[in-house]
Amino acid sequence: MPERDVLLEVNDLERHFDVSPPALERLLRGKPRLALKALDGVTFSIKRGETFSLVGESGCGKTTVARCVVGLYRPTSGHIVFDGIDLGRLTRRKAMAPIRRRMQMIFQDPYASLNPRWRVRKIVAEPLVTHGLMADKAELRARVAELLEQVRLAPADGDKFPHEFSGGQRQRISIARALAADPEFLVCDEPTSALDVSVQAQILNLMKDLQRRLRLTYLFISHNLSVIYQISDRIGVMYLGRLVEVATADRLFAAPRHPYTRLLLETIPRLDPPDGALGEREPVAGEVPNPIAPPSGCAFHPRCPSANERCRQERPSLLAVGGTFVACHAVQEGRLPPA
Amino acid sequence: MRNSEPLLKVENLRVEVPTKRGTLVAVDDVSFSIAPGEVLGVVGESGAGKSLTGAAIIGLLEPPLRIAGGRIALAGRRIDTLPYEAMRRIRGKEIGAIFQDPLTSLNPLFTIGHQLVETVRTHLDLGPSEARARALSLLKEVGIAGADDRIAHYPHQFSGGMRQRVIIALALAANPRLIIADEPTTAPDVSIQAQIIALLKRLGRDHGTAIMLVTHDMRVIAETAHRVAVMYAGRIVEIGPVRTIVEQPSHPYTIGLMASIPRTAGRRDRLQQIDGTMPRLNAIPQGCPFNPRCIEAFDRCRRERPDLMAAKATEAACWLYADAKQPAHA
Amino acid sequence: MAEIAAANAASPARPPPGRWWRIADSDLWWSFTHSPVTVAAAAIAAAIIGAALLASFIAPHDPYDLASVSLLDATDPPAWLDGGNWTYPLGTDNQGRDMLSAILYGTRLSLVVGCAAVTLALLLGVGLGLLAGWRGGFVDALIMRVADVQLSFPAILVALLIDGIARSVLPRQVQTQITLYVLIAAIALSYWVHFARTVRGSTMVERDKEYIQAARVIGVHPVRMVIGHLLPNVIGPVLVIATINLATAILTEATLSFLGVGLPPTEPSLGTLIRVGNDFLLSGDWWISIFPGIVLALLILSINLVGDWLRDAFNPKLR
Numbered sequence: 001m002p003e004r005d006v007l008l009e010v011n012d013l014e015r016h017f018d019v020s021p022p023a024l025e026r027l028l029r030g031k032p033r034l035a036l037k038a039l040d041g042v043t044f045s046i047k048r049g050e051t052f053s054l055v056g057e058s059g060c061g062k063t064t065v066a067r068c069v070v071g072l073y074r075p076t077s078g079h080i081v082f083d084g085i086d087l088g089r090l091t092r093r094k095a096m097a098p099i100r101r102r103m104q105m106i107f108q109d110p111y112a113s114l115n116p117r118w119r120v121r122k123i124v125a126e127p128l129v130t131h132g133l134m135a136d137k138a139e140l141r142a143r144v145a146e147l148l149e150q151v152r153l154a155p156a157d158g159d160k161f162p163h164e165f166s167g168g169q170r171q172r173i174s175i176a177r178a179l180a181a182d183p184e185f186l187v188c189d190e191p192t193s194a195l196d197v198s199v200q201a202q203i204l205n206l207m208k209d210l211q212r213r214l215r216l217t218y219l220f221i222s223h224n225l226s227v228i229y230q231i232s233d234r235i236g237v238m239y240l241g242r243l244v245e246v247a248t249a250d251r252l253f254a255a256p257r258h259p260y261t262r263l264l265l266e267t268i269p270r271l272d273p274p275d276g277a278l279g280e281r282e283p284v285a286g287e288v289p290n291p292i293a294p295p296s297g298c299a300f301h302p303r304c305p306s307a308n309e310r311c312r313q314e315r316p317s318l319l320a321v322g323g324t325f326v327a328c329h330a331v332q333e334g335r336l337p338p339a
Numbered sequence: 340m341r342n343s344e345p346l347l348k349v350e351n352l353r354v355e356v357p358t359k360r361g362t363l364v365a366v367d368d369v370s371f372s373i374a375p376g377e378v379l380g381v382v383g384e385s386g387a388g389k390s391l392t393g394a395a396i397i398g399l400l401e402p403p404l405r406i407a408g409g410r411i412a413l414a415g416r417r418i419d420t421l422p423y424e425a426m427r428r429i430r431g432k433e434i435g436a437i438f439q440d441p442l443t444s445l446n447p448l449f450t451i452g453h454q455l456v457e458t459v460r461t462h463l464d465l466g467p468s469e470a471r472a473r474a475l476s477l478l479k480e481v482g483i484a485g486a487d488d489r490i491a492h493y494p495h496q497f498s499g500g501m502r503q504r505v506i507i508a509l510a511l512a513a514n515p516r517l518i519i520a521d522e523p524t525t526a527p528d529v530s531i532q533a534q535i536i537a538l539l540k541r542l543g544r545d546h547g548t549a550i551m552l553v554t555h556d557m558r559v560i561a562e563t564a565h566r567v568a569v570m571y572a573g574r575i576v577e578i579g580p581v582r583t584i585v586e587q588p589s590h591p592y593t594i595g596l597m598a599s600i601p602r603t604a605g606r607r608d609r610l611q612q613i614d615g616t617m618p619r620l621n622a623i624p625q626g627c628p629f630n631p632r633c634i635e636a637f638d639r640c641r642r643e644r645p646d647l648m649a650a651k652a653t654e655a656a657c658w659l660y661a662d663a664k665q666p667a668h669a
Numbered sequence: 670m671a672e673i674a675a676a677n678a679a680s681p682a683r684p685p686p687g688r689w690w691r692i693a694d695s696d697l698w699w700s701f702t703h704s705p706v707t708v709a710a711a712a713i714a715a716a717i718i719g720a721a722l723l724a725s726f727i728a729p730h731d732p733y734d735l736a737s738v739s740l741l742d743a744t745d746p747p748a749w750l751d752g753g754n755w756t757y758p759l760g761t762d763n764q765g766r767d768m769l770s771a772i773l774y775g776t777r778l779s780l781v782v783g784c785a786a787v788t789l790a791l792l793l794g795v796g797l798g799l800l801a802g803w804r805g806g807f808v809d810a811l812i813m814r815v816a817d818v819q820l821s822f823p824a825i826l827v828a829l830l831i832d833g834i835a836r837s838v839l840p841r842q843v844q845t846q847i848t849l850y851v852l853i854a855a856i857a858l859s860y861w862v863h864f865a866r867t868v869r870g871s872t873m874v875e876r877d878k879e880y881i882q883a884a885r886v887i888g889v890h891p892v893r894m895v896i897g898h899l900l901p902n903v904i905g906p907v908l909v910i911a912t913i914n915l916a917t918a919i920l921t922e923a924t925l926s927f928l929g930v931g932l933p934p935t936e937p938s939l940g941t942l943i944r945v946g947n948d949f950l951l952s953g954d955w956w957i958s959i960f961p962g963i964v965l966a967l968l969i970l971s972i973n974l975v976g977d978w979l980r981d982a983f984n985p986k987l988r
Contacts, residue, residue, distance in 0.1 A: 070886050071885075071886065072882055072885060072886065093888070093890070096888065097888050100886065100887060100888035101888075104886060104887070105882075105883065105886045107879040107882065107883060108879070109879055112878045112879040112880060113879035113880050113882075113883055114880055114883075115880045115898050115901075115902070116880075116902065117901040117902055118898075118901075126884070126887055126889070127887045127888075130887050130888055130889050130890075130893075131888065174883075177883070177887075
């Protein structure tokens, strides 16, 4: 059977969290149930071999998407389709097992993502042991050594404990573990956010090399736009649980369309600010609103200079506009020309 | 804008921590000065000693860490040898501090108005209504909308970015001449980050406050600072004007660091990287601490430790520039 | 600051993989050897426990062998007093049994009951704590409410209750045979709660950590996750609680025996000895109570001190 071109499809994904006050309080004070819509209808797809990134500020839902895709959260509604298989239909742990072999995750915190009591070789070998892929001990050891070398660590490092390694080295161990069972798809949740900039460069280079050599597909989550620029093929910008723009990396950075994307790009501190008294920039007003009570209509309208009445009432859908997808009335109506 | 007389002068600062395996040196012979109204950025990766330098200056080193040598002078007056009470009075009044975690810097049990007024009255001789007026003006200055109402709110009623601004207001309460800001912009929201950067710049300009900005984020420094000190393994390896450090660095570590910062335009195939990691405190190499990772290292680098010396348009601690026989001054 | 801690933790060059080397070189050992009180306490505890375990070998007499006991020697005072002799170094009790031997065997019995009770409490408490912490929700609420209810009763009362139930339910012959087991069960059921609560708390903290989520993503079976990943990381405080509970369990057993619902005089523990001797205190034969009392006090105090040191040594904030 020929390989599917599209490896992952996410359709109308919604995930709500129940943040209601305790039952007794609701009863006594008549308070209503509260739901936090972390994801409010997200749709995108990822092609085999590409790096698709989700970027946004805190509370935008990008981490929630990652966790739904990988099965840590159950979606409230919507579909996640991996290589043609609807993951929502797989409710039993055994049924998910073959998918788990093919899809793995790398986490943000290098200090919490490795069991402090286990030796590195046990950590890296865990996927192999769990899926029963290698019974022979010698074979297992050899594979672990191979994996460690692949992430540019020494095979002897397998005998050590995580606390003997630096943050960057621990992320390498995480990557080695994620690659142990030969997955096709890696979900990377802010893998370099906790690392120093020179270590970050090493890890990003490593991830690019591995992608080329092992033909991996990445879903990359980050809030750091410059990292996103370096690693992504296509980018999705999220705001308050919704996708507001999806474009290729070049197009997004060269010609951002959605007002929020423009805001993000303008507020990145620059290494080369314009001359004269350190360059005065207008600080932008507003903060991300509370996701429990999002604004009506378009979630961005309170902060948007181009908002009109329609924006306050009607939520825009993600539509194709000149090569990119944008969810903005102003752009769709032609009121906001490209930057 | 800048006077010639430095407000803060740090000379040969050395911070040690005794452990059961011997004494480790966390900050090694660090010297620099900050003029009034100037923003000095101190950049380095984790473990470089930049936060400890700030903590040493403000007298908040946690034991067993201790200052083991050198001299710190504020406006000509020596402060590293002051007794606890005297230092406590200086802290807050002359030197303000902004730390990284706004959640733990505010007392959740008191309104921010109460905390502001308390800080103001501790250091300035103002009556209650004057102190409150000052607190209000501080809140407005840091950009808290609706300050008249919000002054009576508790910390948990503020969002993360707002809390960070309240912290800055607290640091400004007694009109200090120097502010030590340790990673004030680590909020993951770029819009908040931009606002805090603008605020810090304004302080320097409008009040003549000197700022020591400690961060690992070079972009923030590029936007905010006048001069930059680059730290590595407890030492300053390069110091100079910010534009020069970013565009024409001299020290190989600085060159590698600037090159590994991801950009938002241009080529996207491979980032420059520096192989290896910063040495741990108990395994600092002999000679220049960067020599194992340095592509330009030669024999002298492995034997002798370089001090800061003139190098093109900055000062760098690197034997590559040993030919220029000028003595080093921070 | 984290870097400094990491620097301290890193061993020089290539660390030998041996476990004993790691223990000897660790911070724990250093803190132990640098605390004179703890070393002394550990030595005393070790001495008493060692002597008790070797009771069969080092006791001069066998206090349970009725043939060797002679009523003529009853209530003889300790050797250094008038009327005493060195056959019975610490004197004899009202039935002529050698006090030293009785104390040795009695301590052994107290220790057996104490250790067994604590082990049982540990297994029960850790198991329920893991379950409550891992599952959360209704299971957690149920287990914790049971624990709360149990905590509102003093441990002695609970033990008395269980003991009383056993006595009324079981026939007399079976009773004497299983007194020991009922006692162990009673004490264990009083002390499981402390373990359960601590483990539940730690489990809830660790459960959300990323290495557990990583295991989920890999597809590890939940039981394996709890036992392989979670358990090693929550077991630390359990050791401290177990040590301190050991002392309390021994004391509880002694109390129960003193009250008459513990071990009988035919197989006396330290508590029973104290009870028996209590009747003779006022008539001047003080050694029947006092010597067991001293041993009991020393044992509990030294175990408590070691437990205190363990707790401080494991507390990351104090390090």
